Amino acid sequence: MPADRHDMAAWNGRIDPEPDSPRWHQRIQALAGDSQPGVALLGFACDEGVRRNHGRVGAASAPLAMRKALANLAWHRQEPAYDAGDVLCADGDLEGAQACLGEQVCALLDAGHLPIVLGGGHEVAFGSWQGIAEHLSGQPAPRIGIINFDAHFDLRDPAHVHSSGTPFAQIAEDCAARGWPFAYACLGISRASNTRALFRRAAELQVLVREDREIREASLAAIGAELDAFVAGCDAVYLTIDIDVLPACEAPGVSAPAARGVSLALLEPLLEGIRDSGKLRLADLAELNPEHDIDSRTAKVAARLIHLLTL
Template sequence: MHADRHSMEPWQGRVDPEADSARWHQRIQPLAGDSELGLALLGFASDEGVRRNHGRVGAANGPLAIRKALANLAWHRSGPAYDAGDVVCADGELEAAQARLGSNVCALLDAGHLPIVLGGGHEVAFGSWQGLAGHLGGGQSEQRSPAMAVPRRAAPRIGIINFDAHFDLRDPAHVQSSGTPFAQIAEQCALRGWPFAYACIGVSRASNTRALFQRAAELQVLVREDRDISEASLASLGADLDRFIAGCDAVYLTIDIDVLPACEAPGVSAPAARGVSLALLEPLLERIRDSGKLRLADLAELNPEHDIDNRTARLAARLIHLLSLTG
């Protein structure tokens, strides 16, 4: 794999004198070709999709902010973790950056790692998915035309679970942006003859038009709105996710941090008036993590320029810490 840039400089923090008191900055290593299988963090420094979607830019600095917040967290893994560098979207060339991200994600998966991609705007999702599709579909990490739509292997069923206030199903024919990745994925699945399995959890009805809800219905998206997620509904929602996962070969988890309330996550491109609290989100993420089918995860929309006391970066770091507790 070939990241656009790589630095271990963000991995600094406290060193405690007691035994068995390691923190992330003391354990994470730069990725090498002969690295033992482990967790691999890959940044996607882009907010071009957010700019095209008329959002608050600044998410390109998200990967750095997440690393700095994660560096000082306590280490509880038994397996290794690596920093695989950043893919950088420069000069507005989003599609090229997404293709490079897909190639890097595919390489990580081919090597046996569990990639967690640090966004960046939610345009990260189309690049992340390209990488998983390439890994499962026999080298098809790049976008295909109809003439090239015949898969080399039996069609994999990739289950996409998106925790998000938005569907991100806007029509990409107008402009490809942070608001279109799952519509783009649906198009690619149709071209390849693959099933499109998409669950969007935490949707805000106030932030999605009737046209988007209709599009989600046409694509048979599993939809759960923010107002329907509570302590009382967690067991039922967990059972729904279990059934969704059971019907998939592999799971791609994507978390748009704007699914959380603005009071918990102020530093995002589109703050949520209501949102789904971290206390409700964590048990659902643990369920997905422990399903045995999670192959890829990413976090999107952290915007450090609008954060308060690094609150959102710390939250994102905690989510990665939770997902990392697999080995």
């Protein structure tokens, strides 16, 4: 199940007459075998995990929506960016799609790129994990820090069914099987949306947890320092952003809109610290659902997050 090469048709937009005014659609290139290291956008066109988790489907069309929203944003990068195509989920074969995503992510990491995966439901996380785990598998027990901005732990018991609600429990099991540490930080958690069993599971796994109500202007410096310490103890960082961490008024087009959430203005400083840490190796964005978006509002938020992470 190789990644389908994107036809680049989504990459179009405004062209300004002034010199030095490029936009993303004028600079992004189709990935080639001899491409120099840069940012590589890889789509994961899948919402089978959301369907299995009884959520509202539609996230499979998110990679295209993110590309369209990003295309017209101003280009401020010095290094290149590439479109690496899409991994598709055919006939409900979530596990096959995740394995394919892992292979593609590993290949991008091996080639020196910074992969940014455009999900898809949050089942994307287990595929992303497989890629970075394979890339670092030659190291003895690497400590891969997973930082998840999300209203949900996604630590449900994977023994019943693999879905968008189980990826980090699956990762914890994979780490245990490999003899690797499981280092997981989850910020933006909604107490109303996570059962006591999930909070207990997070405590057992020693997850760094910050609830949505804890993330406010007055606490940003302290939470940023916590994240700095978390990152300092890791060999590499995998960042995953479930867009439903944002309030529904800022991100209405998601699989599970948040009644409260964490505003973009509060997320951005924390993301900048992770970006600038020197340890970020992989990022993905999940749960954008264009079928329920309003005026592409959520797609524009996702594009801004990609823009922020790639400055």
